[in-house]
Amino acid sequence: MGPGLYVHVPFCVRKCPYCAFFSRPAEPELVAAWFRGIADELARLPAGFVPDTVFIGGGTPTALAEDDLERLLDVIRARIAWKNVGEWTCETNPGTLTPAKALCLKKGGVNRLSIGAQSFTDATLQRLGRIHAAAENRAAVALARAAGFDNVGLDVIYGVPGVARETFLADVEAALSLAPEHVSCYCLEIEPGTPFADRARAGKLAVQADEQRAQFDWARQRLAAGGWAHYEISNFAKPGRECRHNLLYWSGGEYLGVGPAAHSHWAGVRWGNSPELPRWQRSFAEKLEPAAKARETLVMGLRRIAGWGRAEFRAATGFDYDELRGREMADQAAKGMLVVEPDRLRLAPDALFVSDSVLADLV
Numbered sequence: 001m002g003p004g005l006y007v008h009v010p011f012c013v014r015k016c017p018y019c020a021f022f023s024r025p026a027e028p029e030l031v032a033a034w035f036r037g038i039a040d041e042l043a044r045l046p047a048g049f050v051p052d053t054v055f056i057g058g059g060t061p062t063a064l065a066e067d068d069l070e071r072l073l074d075v076i077r078a079r080i081a082w083k084n085v086g087e088w089t090c091e092t093n094p095g096t097l098t099p100a101k102a103l104c105l106k107k108g109g110v111n112r113l114s115i116g117a118q119s120f121t122d123a124t125l126q127r128l129g130r131i132h133a134a135a136e137n138r139a140a141v142a143l144a145r146a147a148g149f150d151n152v153g154l155d156v157i158y159g160v161p162g163v164a165r166e167t168f169l170a171d172v173e174a175a176l177s178l179a180p181e182h183v184s185c186y187c188l189e190i191e192p193g194t195p196f197a198d199r200a201r202a203g204k205l206a207v208q209a210d211e212q213r214a215q216f217d218w219a220r221q222r223l224a225a226g227g228w229a230h231y232e233i234s235n236f237a238k239p240g241r242e243c244r245h246n247l248l249y250w251s252g253g254e255y256l257g258v259g260p261a262a263h264s265h266w267a268g269v270r271w272g273n274s275p276e277l278p279r280w281q282r283s284f285a286e287k288l289e290p291a292a293k294a295r296e297t298l299v300m301g302l303r304r305i306a307g308w309g310r311a312e313f314r315a316a317t318g319f320d321y322d323e324l325r326g327r328e329m330a331d332q333a334a335k336g337m338l339v340v341e342p343d344r345l346r347l348a349p350d351a352l353f354v355s356d357s358v359l360a361d362l363v
């Protein structure tokens with residue numbers, strides 16, 4: 001599988017108060033500088049790099065003007081054998097998608113649209129500081145379909161403080177009624193450095209973990225019952241519609257990222273770009289020892305609901321997971337957090353909501 005190309009578009013119309021991703025307003029000088037930077041990075045991609053997947057993320061790629069969006073697709077296509085790309089995703093915010101942009105993406109080679117709907121309730125969208133209303137979520141899906149996209153994903157957020165469980169359940173039903181091929185269900189987390197973190201510190205905002213867990217448990221059962229298979233902690237898909245690019249991250253695959261804050265993993269080295277504009281640089285690079293790399297691959301792969309098959313893990317890393325982390329695996333299994341079968345290892349259903357602490361023990 002793979003490799004993959006990730007392109008970070010660091011622009012948003014307005015910053016959502018819960019978001020810690022790197023983005024700035026799409027001011028013309030910043031956009032021009034960013035184009036120069038990514039053109040430079042794309043030109044320096046290694047010669048043997050032939051991506052199977054492309055993912056344009058952000059930020060909000062569709063915060064770019066239509067001609068800039070077209071130029072971005074041109075610049076990418078000029079560097080890759082794009083007809084060989086199996087999956088080419090672009091993220092979009094419903095408040096920025098127009099019929100012309102949807103068509104431009106489709107004509108430019110994108111074959112999967114990931115729509116940040118987040119909620120289908122206007123009051124929740126306002127609470128999240130989103131720039132769009134629920135009606136625009138529906139309109140965005142209609143635009144995507146009209147432009148010819150047959151692979152559409154919707155993101156929804158659960159566990160928003162002050163949002164009743166019934167409201168979230170109605171959000172999920174509204175999302176499913178639009179028949180997306182893929183649904184990502186993210187937990188609202190309080191990220192350091194965000195306005196939500198300030199409000200939490202001032203005692204004006206508090207997440208309720210029990211309520212978040214109840215909403216997650218309900219959602220994963222509802223989605224599975226509707227035919228969206230739960231394939232990663234936060235992700236659900238109709239058969240064959242799992243996000244191939246993200247599966248690459250979760251299976252220890254190789255990818256190259258261009259743009260500020262983008263990360264790469266190639267030829268045994270991992271590096272990241274600094275979150276800066278107008279210029280960014282490589283902020284770290286590390287060559288992992290084989291065992292450390294294998295432990296990291298173990299943990300990433302356990303995010304998949306199917307976990308790791310013993311033979312699959314050995315083929316991916318050259319190690320047996322018992323040799324790497326046998327004692328920790330036994331501890332977590334005793335706590336009911338890991339299911340250890342003769343030839344397979346996976347998170348127990350009870351571990352899905354608290355996966356970070358379980359996985360931290362295995363890395």
Ligand code: SF4
Pocket residue numbers: 011012014015016019020021023058059060093116
């Ligand atoms: S639109 Fe997305 S990337 Fe931009 S600020 Fe909001 S959540 Fe963050």
